[in-house]
Amino acid sequence: MPSPTVQSPVTQSPDIVCIGEPLFELNQAKGSEAFLPGHGGDTSNCAIAAARQGASVGYVTAVGADNFGQSFLDLWKKEGVDFSAVKIDPAAPTGIYFVTHGPEGHVFSYRRAGSAASRMTPEELSLGYIRGAKVIHTSGISQAISSQAADLVFKALKTAREAGVLVSYDTNLRLRLWPIERARAVIHAAAALADILKTSSDDAFELTGEKDADKIADFYLGLGPKIVIVTLGADGALVATKEKRMVIPAIAVKPVDATGAGDTFDGAFLTEYLRSKDAFAAARYANAAAGLATEGYGAVAPMPTRSDVEAALLNRK
Numbered sequence: 001m002p003s004p005t006v007q008s009p010v011t012q013s014p015d016i017v018c019i020g021e022p023l024f025e026l027n028q029a030k031g032s033e034a035f036l037p038g039h040g041g042d043t044s045n046c047a048i049a050a051a052r053q054g055a056s057v058g059y060v061t062a063v064g065a066d067n068f069g070q071s072f073l074d075l076w077k078k079e080g081v082d083f084s085a086v087k088i089d090p091a092a093p094t095g096i097y098f099v100t101h102g103p104e105g106h107v108f109s110y111r112r113a114g115s116a117a118s119r120m121t122p123e124e125l126s127l128g129y130i131r132g133a134k135v136i137h138t139s140g141i142s143q144a145i146s147s148q149a150a151d152l153v154f155k156a157l158k159t160a161r162e163a164g165v166l167v168s169y170d171t172n173l174r175l176r177l178w179p180i181e182r183a184r185a186v187i188h189a190a191a192a193l194a195d196i197l198k199t200s201s202d203d204a205f206e207l208t209g210e211k212d213a214d215k216i217a218d219f220y221l222g223l224g225p226k227i228v229i230v231t232l233g234a235d236g237a238l239v240a241t242k243e244k245r246m247v248i249p250a251i252a253v254k255p256v257d258a259t260g261a262g263d264t265f266d267g268a269f270l271t272e273y274l275r276s277k278d279a280f281a282a283a284r285y286a287n288a289a290a291g292l293a294t295e296g297y298g299a300v301a302p303m304p305t306r307s308d309v310e311a312a313l314l315n316r317k
């Protein structure tokens with residue numbers, strides 16, 4: 001069986017390194033028969049959102065030697081996301097998902113079992129790429145896709161911590177990928193290694209049994225992260241540190257598809273946090289970016305650029 005190849009030798013690490021799985025997207029707009037092609041995958045979304053805000057970003061993943069993998073390589077190139085650490089696995093496909101829209105919001109249907117990214121192993125991780133970053137970002141999805149991917153993520157988290165690289169983690173709970181008991185154990189072990197932990201009120205309810213955002217923040221601060229963010233959909237996000245906490249309101253939007261909103265929040269937040277080291281200002285910026293991302297179909301297509309976000313912060317309340 002042919003072995004995976006890396007795109008090109010790694011020279012210098014970008015500031016933000018995301019780790020996980022890209023998913024080719026087929027998204028059915030409301031009232032339409034057709035599925036619009038696009039790009040998703042939470043950590044790829046985060047990388048692209050950060051690049052659109054002007055950050056230096058790279059991605060650690062694997063894609064298949066197929067058209068969908070190639071379309072991601074083309075996308076990352078166009079968006080300015082460094083893909084020198086992306087592997088091409090000739091023996092496995094790029095993951096795919098369908099998005100449909102029902103009364104409860106979007107529904108994801110995955111075709112990703114045995115995907116190239118799920119076959120990544122901890123031994124393949126470029127430690128230098130992790131050590132040279134300012135922050136790494138990964139998620140519950142990145143750990144749900146296979147036990148070897150979960151191990152790779154733990155290795156990345158430990159490597160980053162030892163090197164003094166900030167760790168950002170999004171719980172992104174997907175119960176179609178793993179049972180709640182394993183999800184809870186893995187996600188909370190990873191959260192204990194994170195500096196910045198983002199969850200949503202829905203994820204946190206499943207993971208902790210708590211509905212109240214303050215109690216959710218207390219729970220996750222208790223695991224070790226210095227900054228906890230609980231996203232609250234149209235109500236914005238609670239940002240909590242040990243010293244201070246505040247709900248940052250969302251901006252007014254006309255939402256059509258929230259796919260990728262949380263990931264856009266992550267990418268915009270990390271970009272701004274690296275600039276200002278102010279989690280509350282970064283969350284204000286990230287709320288505006290994530291709100292704008294709900295106004296179009298698909299994860300990547302409606303993601304705003306910095307000038308879109310700055311205009312929204314001035315003009316929309």
Ligand SMILES: Nc1ncnc2c1ncn2[C@@H]1O[C@H](COP(=O)(O)OP(=O)(O)O)[C@@H](O)[C@H]1O
Binds near residue numbers: 232236250262263291
């Ligand atoms: N209806 C909305 N109006 C304004 N902003 C929104 C809306 N829905 C989502 N957002 C923005 O997207 C962020 C993430 O949304 P949320 O639904 O909480 O998380 P996730 O997409 O991860 O499930 C919110 O914190 C907010 O900034």
Ligand SMILES: O=C(O)C(=O)C[C@H](O)[C@H](O)COP(=O)(O)O
Binds near residue numbers: 042043174259262
């Ligand atoms: O579910 C997965 O595994 C994916 O990666 C597909 C989606 O692109 C993200 O889940 C979107 O994430 P949100 O920003 O939370 O809407």
